[in-house]
Amino acid sequence: MTRLFLVLAALLLATATPAAAATAPPDVDGYVRAYLDHTGLPGAAVAVTHGGDVVRVAGYGHDAGGAPITASTRLPIASVSKSMTAFAVLRLAETGQLRLDEPVTRYLPDFRLADARGSRITVRMLLDQTSGMADSAFPDLKLAQPRTLAEAVTRLRDAPLASEPGAEFHYHNPNYEVAARIVEVVAGQPFAEYLRTRLFGPLGMTASGTVDAPPAGTTGYVRAFGIEVPVSEPDWFTGGSHGVLTTAQDLAKWLIAQRDGGGVLSPASAALAHTPAPGRGYALGWTVRDGRVSHTGDWFSHTAAQVLLPGGYGIAVVTNVGMALDNEAELLAQGIAGVLTGGSPDVSWPAGVIADWVLGALALIAVGLAVVGVRRARRKPRWWRVAPPLLPLGVLAFLPQLLGAVFAGRQGTYAQVLYVWPGLVIALGVAAAAGGSVAVARVSALVSGTRARDQEQSGETRGEHRWVSANRPSAS
Numbered sequence: 001m002t003r004l005f006l007v008l009a010a011l012l013l014a015t016a017t018p019a020a021a022a023t024a025p026p027d028v029d030g031y032v033r034a035y036l037d038h039t040g041l042p043g044a045a046v047a048v049t050h051g052g053d054v055v056r057v058a059g060y061g062h063d064a065g066g067a068p069i070t071a072s073t074r075l076p077i078a079s080v081s082k083s084m085t086a087f088a089v090l091r092l093a094e095t096g097q098l099r100l101d102e103p104v105t106r107y108l109p110d111f112r113l114a115d116a117r118g119s120r121i122t123v124r125m126l127l128d129q130t131s132g133m134a135d136s137a138f139p140d141l142k143l144a145q146p147r148t149l150a151e152a153v154t155r156l157r158d159a160p161l162a163s164e165p166g167a168e169f170h171y172h173n174p175n176y177e178v179a180a181r182i183v184e185v186v187a188g189q190p191f192a193e194y195l196r197t198r199l200f201g202p203l204g205m206t207a208s209g210t211v212d213a214p215p216a217g218t219t220g221y222v223r224a225f226g227i228e229v230p231v232s233e234p235d236w237f238t239g240g241s242h243g244v245l246t247t248a249q250d251l252a253k254w255l256i257a258q259r260d261g262g263g264v265l266s267p268a269s270a271a272l273a274h275t276p277a278p279g280r281g282y283a284l285g286w287t288v289r290d291g292r293v294s295h296t297g298d299w300f301s302h303t304a305a306q307v308l309l310p311g312g313y314g315i316a317v318v319t320n321v322g323m324a325l326d327n328e329a330e331l332l333a334q335g336i337a338g339v340l341t342g343g344s345p346d347v348s349w350p351a352g353v354i355a356d357w358v359l360g361a362l363a364l365i366a367v368g369l370a371v372v373g374v375r376r377a378r379r380k381p382r383w384w385r386v387a388p389p390l391l392p393l394g395v396l397a398f399l400p401q402l403l404g405a406v407f408a409g410r411q412g413t414y415a416q417v418l419y420v421w422p423g424l425v426i427a428l429g430v431a432a433a434a435g436g437s438v439a440v441a442r443v444s445a446l447v448s449g450t451r452a453r454d455q456e457q458s459g460e461t462r463g464e465h466r467w468v469s470a471n472r473p474s475a476s
Contacts, residue, residue, distance in 0.1 A: 086285030135411065152178070
C-alpha cells in the first residue's frame with residue numbers, strides 16, 4: 001500500500017511540474033523595452049506590484065541629459081500627485097481635525113470667489129472635482145501663476161463658478177491647490193513638510209517630495225512629427241495639484257499602500273479614496289472606470305500614470321515625454337496591464353505621432369496648392385477668392401481658444417500650445433504662410449487689374465476727347 005501511494009505521488013508530481021513550468025511570468029520588461037524601441041520613447045520608470053509584493057521596479061532609456069533612468073531616478077508624477085493630496089486630507093479627517101462635508105470656509109476663512117455660491121463648496125467637492133470651479137470660467141494656465149498655496153487661494157477672489165457647487169464634474173487644478181492649503185492650515189505646518197512626515201515617511205517613500213514649481217533645470221522632451229525634441233519645463237505653479245517628485249521604488253510602496261492604507265489611513269478611508277459617488281466616475285484623486293482605478297498626470301515635459309487592476313496588480317509609469325494628444329505614460333501603463341492580464345498588447349505609435357504625420361502631409365499639400373494658386377492668381381481674379389486661403393491663418397490666430405473648446409475648456413497660451421502640440425502649430429504655420437501667399441497674389445492681381453482697367457478707361461476717355469476736339473466745327 002505504501003508503495004502504491006509513492007507511485008501515485010510521483011505521477012502527480014510528474015504531471016504537475018510541466019504545467020507549472022509552462023506558465024511563464026508576465027514579461028513586463030520585454031514589453032517595455034519593445035515599446036521604447038518601436039516608438040522612440042526616450043525614457044521611462046516603471047513600478048508593478050501584486051498585492052503586497054513588488055513585481056518589477058526599473059528604469060529604461062535615458063533622461064534629456066543622456067543619463068540612464070533607473071528605479072531610483074527622481075521624476076515628476078504631475079497630477080498623479082492629486083491622489084497623495086487626497087490621502088493627506090483623508091488622514092486629517094480620520095484624526096478628527098476636519099470633516100469632508102464641512103464648507104471650505106470653516107478651515108480657510110480667506111477662501112472667497114467672485115460668485116457668492118462659493119461659500120457652499122465643501123472639502124469633499126474639492127477632492128471629487130465638483131466644486132463648480134472650472135478652467136472654462138477661470139483659465140488657470142493663462143493667468144499669472146501664484147508662488148505659494150496661500151496666493152493660490154487668494155487669487156480665486158476673481159474666479160466665477162461654471163456650475164452649482166456639487167452639481168457637475170470639472171477637472172480643475174485649483175481644487176487641489178485649495179485642498180493642499182487646507183492641509184497646511186489645519187495641520188499647522190507647510191504642505192510639503194506634512195507629506196514628508198505623515199505620508200511619505202510612514203510609507204518608506206524616502207526619495208519623495210513635493211514642490212510649488214518645477215526645479216530649475218528640469219528637462220524632458222516633446223514630440224513633433226515623431227521626433228523627440230528636448231525642452232526645459234516652463235515655470236508654473238504645481239503645489240498641491242501636480243508637484244510630487246518621486247521614484248519607481250517609492251511608487252511601488254505607494255501602490256502597495258492602496259490595498260489597506262499602508263498604516264497611513266484605515267482600510268475604510270483607503271477604499272473611500274477609490275469610490276466615486278453614485279453616477280460619477282471620479283473619486284478622491286482617482287478615476288474609476290470599468291473596474292479599474294487610475295489617474296494620469298501631465299507636465300509639459302513629462303507624463304505619468306497609475307492603475308489599480310481588479311486582480312490586485314498595481315502599475316505606475318513615468319515617462320520623460322510631455323503632455324500631448326495622448327499621455328504616453330498612460331499608453332505604456334495600459335500595455336503593461338494587458339501583459340499582466342494575459343493579453344498580447346500591440347506596440348504601436350501614439351495617436352499624436354500619427355496625427356502629426358497627417359498634419360505634415362496636409363501642410364505639404366497646402367504648399368503645393370499655394371504654388372499652383374500663385375501661378376493662376378491672374379486668371380479671372382475675384383475679390384471673394386481672397387478670403388478662403390486665409391482660413392489656416394484664422395485657425396492659427398485663435399488656436400488656444402479652439403483647443404480650449406475641444407479639451408473641456410482648458411485654455412493655454414501660444415507658448416503652452418507649442419509645448420503640447422508643436423506639430424499642429426508648425427503645420428498650421430506652414431499652411432497659413434502658403435495660404436497667405438496665394439491671398440497676396442490674388443490681391444495683387446486684383447489691384448493690377450483694376451489699375452489696368454482704370455488706365456484703359458482713362459486712355460479711352462482721352463482718345464474720345466481728342467476725337468471730339470478734332471471733329472468739332474470751327475467758329476468760322
